[in-house]
Amino acid sequence: MLAIFKNILTYALLHLEIFFGKQGIVILEYHRISESISPEDVHSIYPEEFDFQIEYLVANGYKIVSLPEVIHLLSNGYNKSEKIIALTFDDGHKDNIHYAYPILKKFNVKATMFVLSDYVGKKGWLDEKGNLNIDKVKHGQWWDLLSWDELAEIRDHFWIEAHGKSHRQMSTLSKHELREELLDPMLVIKETLNIQSTVFCYPFGNYNNEVVEQTKLLGYAGACSTHKGVNEAYTTDLWKLKRNEVGRGITKMQFKLLLNNSIVFYDKVSRFFNRRKTYLNKPTV
């Protein structure tokens, strides 16, 4: 009985967008794509899942654009019949060159990658505060990050943007530290790759009014948060752009629901029936 109900619900969510979904620009949030993902890593997916997702977007007429383009469309309006989407990758993980890059190349599409100027080319354990450590930390994740040479190699299918100097929680920093976190990646990316950063991404999705204010003052045109949802012309706050994470265990159907944001409604219903962790219910990085 539950299975029949679930099928009807899924059909309604996918096809009756007018009631459940929301039109607007969707920004997808990825981290690692790899064949070997540790069980506690809920933010990464397998290469065959990513391959399916990009093929689906291309086959279904989605226009995959850069974040400056998203900001331009949100500020000036766009034809709502167009299906516009942006792909973002956080942190600059090494496996993105081995798995994500060939798939982006295969379908001739481009994604945005947010990098950390102090951590490029390094390996270590990321602690809860966002520092990279040589020694294992209690609740940490192992990070192996792309080098500047590798970033230069993949730039034909990745727009490189700034995620910070380190990965620290920005709302906890002094004004001086905060400015350093925002400015350093902008300067180093320009110096090393000759790319002008335009859109920032708050580490852990962590920000406050001061963080937003400084991000604006230092010349970024917008910033990505980890709030879920779709971005709508004229009303979405460009310094709190919403993103839908594509993470561990996502099914093909859930991926489709992410694209019109009806995943939020689906998740509520699943939580009501299952009373357990659902797709959207996990920490942010």
Ligand SMILES: [Zn+2]
């Ligand atoms: Zn991050």
